[in-house]
Amino acid sequence: MIEHLPDRLDLYAMAEAGRELRGRIDLASMERLLPLLSSPEGTLQVTLELGKSHDGTRYISGTIKGALRLHCQRCLESMEYPLDVDFQLGLVRSEEEMGKLPDRFEPLLVSQEPTCIADLVSDEVLLTLPIVALHTDMKQCQELAADYHTPDAGQRENPFAVLAQLKQKH
Ligand SMILES: [Zn+2]
Known part of the structure; x- marks a missing residue:
């Protein structure tokens, strides 16, 4: 286990080598997420396990934990939104490879290496956010x-x- 998350990572090479990484990402560095947040303060705890499955798929198995602050769409004030996300991504380089990916993986199209980790994590978080955030x-x-x-x-x-x-x- 590597106790540090670099800004960028060569995903295919790390999957080939079989690496586990763990670290924190500042919300302030997650550009794709920032426009939705009511506060940029805080960090998310991220683990990434990269490897190669028995059928040859290079994958990332990851978790994201922490909390965001969003705008409640009813009162427009800030609200805490807890995150506990698991994801299984299969690395692909083309749409053709995407079609062959086993069902248990979501495709991650790797167009440019090294990949920005803040963008990767932001995209996974965005997929889990509610369309309309409201205080419960x-x-x-x-x-x-x-x-x-x-x-x-x-x-x-x-x-x-x-x-x-x-x-x-x-
Ligand atoms: Zn509210």
Whole structure:
């Protein structure tokens, strides 16, 4: 086990050699993920096991653990989104190879080596994110809305107050 993740990795060579790597990646370095985050602070714990299966497939078996901060689409405040991702990628160099890949692997088209590890991990995280992120309990949204918006809410009607009135009528 190598206790360090380099920025870039020659995936085919590492799979050929059979290597395991483990380390942390700063969220701030994950350019493809950053636009979705409400905060760039924090790191993800990543393990990558690279090897060659009995049928000759070069693969990456990996895990990503940690948490992100996303914007709740109901109240627009920040929310924690825990991550616990497992993935099995089969390395391919062409669409033809992709067609021959055993079903248990998702294809990873390796067009340029060495491969950027932050991009690889970002893509796996993006696949697991919800289309619409929401606080699990609407009460959290109400509390956050009350904390942040009460002083300058002015005369505008609080949408949650309207909801409460509707509920009382029925
Ligand atoms: Zn919310």
